[in-house]
Amino acid sequence: MEKVYSRPKLLKRTPFHYCAGCGHSIIHRLVAEVIEEMNLQDRIVGVNSAGCSVFAYNYLDLDMAESAHGRGLAVATGLKRASPETIVFTYQGDGDLAAIGTAETIHAANRGERITAIFVNNAVYGMTGGQMAPTTLLAQQTTTTPLGRDARLEGYPIRVSEMLAMLRGVVYVERTAVDSPANIRRTKRAIRKAFQVQLDDLGFSLVEILSPCPINWKRDPLESWQWIGKEMIKEFPMGVMKDLTGQKDAD
Amino acid sequence: MDGNSVVGEAAIRAGCQCYFGYPITPQNELTEYMATHLSKRKGCTFIQAESEIAAVNMVFGASLAGVRVMTSSSSPGMSLKQEGISYLASCELPSVIVDISRGGPGLGTISAAQSDYFQATKGGGHGDYRTIVLAPSSVQELADMTHRAFDLADTYRIPVIILADGVLGQMMEPVEFKHEPPERLPVRSSALRGAKGRPRRIVKTCTSNPSEMEEINWSLYRRYQLIREEETACETFLVEDAELIVVAFGIAARIARGAVKNARASGLKVGLFRPITLWPFPSNKVEELANRTKYFLDFELNMGQMLEDVQLALNGKGEVFFYGRPGGVIPTPSEVLRVISRHYYQKGLK
Ligand SMILES: Cc1ncc(C[n+]2csc(CCOP(=O)(O)OP(=O)(O)O)c2C)c(N)n1
Ligand code: SF4
Numbered sequence: 301m302e303k304v305y306s307r308p309k310l311l312k313r314t315p316f317h318y319c320a321g322c323g324h325s326i327i328h329r330l331v332a333e334v335i336e337e338m339n340l341q342d343r344i345v346g347v348n349s350a351g352c353s354v355f356a357y358n359y360l361d362l363d364m365a366e367s368a369h370g371r372g373l374a375v376a377t378g379l380k381r382a383s384p385e386t387i388v389f390t391y392q393g394d395g396d397l398a399a400i401g402t403a404e405t406i407h408a409a410n411r412g413e414r415i416t417a418i419f420v421n422n423a424v425y426g427m428t429g430g431q432m433a434p435t436t437l438l439a440q441q442t443t444t445t446p447l448g449r450d451a452r453l454e455g456y457p458i459r460v461s462e463m464l465a466m467l468r469g470v471v472y473v474e475r476t477a478v479d480s481p482a483n484i485r486r487t488k489r490a491i492r493k494a495f496q497v498q499l500d501d502l503g504f505s506l507v508e509i510l511s512p513c514p515i516n517w518k519r520d521p522l523e524s525w526q527w528i529g530k531e532m533i534k535e536f537p538m539g540v541m542k543d544l545t546g547q548k549d550a551d
Numbered sequence: 552m553d554g555n556s557v558v559g560e561a562a563i564r565a566g567c568q569c570y571f572g573y574p575i576t577p578q579n580e581l582t583e584y585m586a587t588h589l590s591k592r593k594g595c596t597f598i599q600a601e602s603e604i605a606a607v608n609m610v611f612g613a614s615l616a617g618v619r620v621m622t623s624s625s626s627p628g629m630s631l632k633q634e635g636i637s638y639l640a641s642c643e644l645p646s647v648i649v650d651i652s653r654g655g656p657g658l659g660t661i662s663a664a665q666s667d668y669f670q671a672t673k674g675g676g677h678g679d680y681r682t683i684v685l686a687p688s689s690v691q692e693l694a695d696m697t698h699r700a701f702d703l704a705d706t707y708r709i710p711v712i713i714l715a716d717g718v719l720g721q722m723m724e725p726v727e728f729k730h731e732p733p734e735r736l737p738v739r740s741s742a743l744r745g746a747k748g749r750p751r752r753i754v755k756t757c758t759s760n761p762s763e764m765e766e767i768n769w770s771l772y773r774r775y776q777l778i779r780e781e782e783t784a785c786e787t788f789l790v791e792d793a794e795l796i797v798v799a800f801g802i803a804a805r806i807a808r809g810a811v812k813n814a815r816a817s818g819l820k821v822g823l824f825r826p827i828t829l830w831p832f833p834s835n836k837v838e839e840l841a842n843r844t845k846y847f848l849d850f851e852l853n854m855g856q857m858l859e860d861v862q863l864a865l866n867g868k869g870e871v872f873f874y875g876r877p878g879g880v881i882p883t884p885s886e887v888l889r890v891i892s893r894h895y896y897q898k899g900l901k
Contacts, residue, residue, distance in 0.1 A: 343745035345615070350757075357753040363743045365615050365754040368638050371608040374600070378612025378620070379743070381596040382569050386616065386744045404608070407601040 308332040310341055310361045317355060321521025323511025324353050326478045327420060330488045331391070332360055338495055344387040347376045349401070351393035352426040370401025373408035376415045387498055389416040394435040395425040398460050402434075405464070412469025412503035416494045419460065419506055422513040423532065430516030434458040437535050442516070457535050461508045465542035471503035473541040477510035479528035483538070497545060510536055554690045555720040558623070558649055558713070559584030561697035564730045566737060567647070568618040569596045571609035575625045576661045577717035578651035582623065594736055603628040607635030607648070614644035615754060617742025619701050623649035625717075626667050627658060629675070636710055637676030640771070641756040645704035645739070647697070648682075649713045651720035654878035663716040663802055664878020668856035671714045672830040679768055681775045683711045683782065684829040686800040690724035698730060705739070707778055714829060716852070718802050718881060778831055785833035786825045787840075789815060793822030794900045795846040797891065798837070798861050798871075800826050802881075803852050809884030814891050820900070821891055829857070834864035841868040846898055848872045850887060 307313075310332040316325045335341055341362060348356040350369035357364035367375040372390035380388045390397075397405050397419050408415060424442055425431040431444040435457050439448040449457075461475045472494055476487040487509055494505035510532050512524035519527060552560070559581050562570070570585040582599070590597040596613075600606035606622045613620040624632060629650050639646050650671060654664035671684045683703050685696045693715060700711040738744075743752055758764050788808060790796055799807040804825040814821040824840060824847075826833050841847075847869055849858045854875045861871055874890045876882050895901065 341745070342747035345743050345745060347612070354757050357755060361746075361751055363746050363751050363753070365642075365743055366756055367608065367611065368634055371604065371611075371635070374605040374608035375612040375615070377598070377605075378569065378571065378609035378614070379616045380612070381598065381609070382613035382616035382618045382620065383742070383744050403601050404605050407605065411598075 308336045310336050312359050312361050314358055316359065318352065319515045321512055321514040321524055322352070323422060323478045323509065323513070324420060326484060327418065327487070327509055327511060328356065328359050330484070330491055331418060334488060334492045334495060335362065338492065340387050340495065343385065344389070345379060347372045347379070347388065347390045349390065349392045349396040350427070351396050353391055353393065353420065354427070356391055370396050370399070371404055372396065372401065373413070373415065373417065374404040377408050377411070377413050380413060380415055384414070387495065389418060389495070391418045392420065393426065394419070394421045394423065394433045398434040398458050406467070409464050409504045409506070410467045410469045412471070414498050414501055415504060416498050417506040418491065419508045420511045421460070421508050421536065422511045424513050424516045426513050426516055435460070435536070437531060459536065461506065461541040464506060469504050470506070470542055471544045472497045472505040473508070475508040475510070475536060475538050475541060477528050477533065477538055479510065479512065479525040493545070500545070502545060510538070552723065552726060553580055553720070554693050554715065554722050555580035555651060556584045557690055557693050557726050558697050559588065560728060561694040562621050562647070562701070563589055563592065564728055564732045565698045565701040566619045566733045567621050567701065568594060568736050569613040569620040571598045571600050571606040571620070571622050573600050573603045573606050573624065573628060575628045577653060577720050578623050578625050578649070580720070581649065581651070592732070603631035604634065607632040610646050611635055611639055611642070611644060614639065614646050615743045617739035617744070618736065621647040621649065623651065625650065626652045626655045629667060629670060633676035636682060637678050637680060638756060639710040640680035640682060641678065642754050643708035644710070645708050646710045647700045647704055647713065648710055650715070652714060652716050660879045661717060662879050663718040663852060663881060665716060665801060665803060665852040666856070666878050667714065668829065668851070668853060671712050672832070680771060681830055683707070683709060683778060685711065685713050686827060686829050687713065687715055687719065688801050688804045688825065690719070690722055690726050693719060694726050694728055703782065707774060709774070709778070714801065716802050782828060783831045783833045783835070784827040785836050786827055788823040788825070790822035790824060790840060790844070792820055793844050794820040795848060795891065795895055796822045796824050796840055796844050797848045797850055798824045798857070799850045800829060800857060803850055806882060806884050807850050807887055810887035810891055813884060813888050819892065819895050821895070832860045832864065834860070837861060837864035838866070838868065841865050845869050846872070846894065846900070848874060848891060848894060850874045852876055852878045852881070
């Protein structure tokens with residue numbers, strides 16, 4: 301029988317430390333598949349951040365470095381400028397990329413750094429136990445918004461993709477989700493395209509991925525998937541926010 | 552050339568390939584020099600970063616890629632860089648960080664002070680780490696030490712701080728560069744550029760394993776001990792028969808040197824001891840001097856930060872007086888001479 305699906309070689313045979321139903325494990329797999337299919341493993345460096353994915357290097361069999369919380373895109377900038385032939389990506393959560401690292405994010409994007417950012421938006425701080433993130437939805441309960449996020453007190457959820465799309469250095473931004481097989485496939489296409497933008501030396505690219513955090517959402521994995529489809533995408537609509545490549549996707 | 556530009560030129564000649572900085576007085580000439588001269592060179596990059604935090608993290612990235620890289624700043628900016636310096640130290644990433652310091656705390660004044668001694672030598676960032684700290688006291692030394700800083704950083708895989716001050720940064724003096732820029736820019740063999748033909752590499756600081764953490768710290772500590780043994784540097788001037796030795800670093804040492812000469816001219820047996828590496832601090836030399844001389848005068852443009860290291864080194868073997876000005880205003884050699892004479896006569900040394 302023909303083998304049509306197998307584990308990507310770049311994904312190590314190490315059991316994930318992520319909670320059951322966590323989106324990080326799916327996204328790791330997608331990143332590994334894309335890098336393998338694009339044959340980039342010999343010339344790629346990943347920069348991961350503080351957050352649940354800080355141990356990403358335990359799973360992805362690539363050159364990888366850790367950065368201080370929020371500084372991923374500055375580290376990636378230094379790396380890419382010092383070695384322009386290297387393909388550089390960051391893997392960051394919403395606390396990391398959109399709170400403590402806002403400045404680094406906006407400016408790397410605005411400079412049009414040839415970097416691909418994988419931005420995992422799970423609407424909470426996962427690693428530190430479920431506090432409010434800049435992307436926490438209005439009325440969403442977290443450990444630091446026990447009564448639900450109130451716009452008057454905590455401001456509004458930040459729409460990172462829309463915000464970055466306005467910057468001229470940004471070539472491609474898409475928001476996807478990993479809440480259904482179709483969206484998982486869509487996410488993979490987006491990741492591939494984001495790397496292609498870097499290979500073509502066009503500018504900054506980012507894929508924002510809506511991803512479940514069942515533990516901190518206090519929902520089981522299935523309910524978490526449904527919550528993304530029902531609630532999260534109201535605040536964070538999926539789709540291509542910007543695409544200057546001129547190449548339309550299949551869907 | 553002014554001191555700041557000299558650092559830039561020396562860095563380029565040392566093979567510095569990337570510079571990332573954020574403007575702050577009194578070191579802007581260095582940032583501007585790199586913008587003009589470094590970015591012209593093939594394969595080299597200059598970025599005016601959005602902040603000191605971003606700049607030092609760009610340094611982190613470029614060092615990961617295996618090239619010689621530098622950033623510079625001044626006191627308030629150095630505070631922002633501390634997070635990154637701690638990470639650089641932890642990941643053993645060679646890097647050169649220039650602090651043309653000014654008066655603080657807070658936004659302070661742009662004129663010279665030495666009030667960042669604690670911050671530079673005692674950590675500044677979190678964790679049990681050290682950085683080599685070099686303290687030049689002339690423009691020529693700025694050039695020489697910049698080169699040396701890159702070599703030390705590579706040899707020991709450690710961030711090296713050059714701690715100068717506003718006066719030195721702005722000062723014009725003749726300078727001789729002893730090196731030509733390398734034709735081919737070297738790439739360290741440990742670089743992270745993709746795992747072609749070798750197992751992948753990871754550079755990390757995070758561990759959930761306490762004994763792994765302990766081993767990392769032991770290994771750093773052993774390196775620091777080696778640096779202590781091999782790289783401690785100082786300079787002495789007229790100490791052989793001195794009854795009183797002035798201890799001073801950087802620009803203060805220059806003022807003190809003038810005072811010591813004048814003291815000698817009026818028959819006082821006074822010498823000068825100048826630490827060149829502030830970390831590692833030349834404690835052994837201080838102790839050795841205490842076998843011959845009982846009295847020391849610690850002179851700094853702060854209120855006694857290095858004094859603690861001098862006292863520790865002496866360990867009660869000699870008596871240390873202190874004279875400090877908290878920075879901003881630069882005292883003259885004759886002012887320092889007055890202090891020297893006062894202690895000299897009070898101790899009945901004549
Ligand atoms: C300077 C600093 N502040 C705080 C922390 C603690 N911290 C670690 S991860 C994290 C938030 C992570 O949230 P996110 O980026 O959304 O990633 P997730 O864990 O949800 O995947 C925080 C606050 C830190 N490591 N460093
Ligand atoms: S806390 Fe949330 S983000 Fe972290 S591993 Fe668990 S499910 Fe994933």
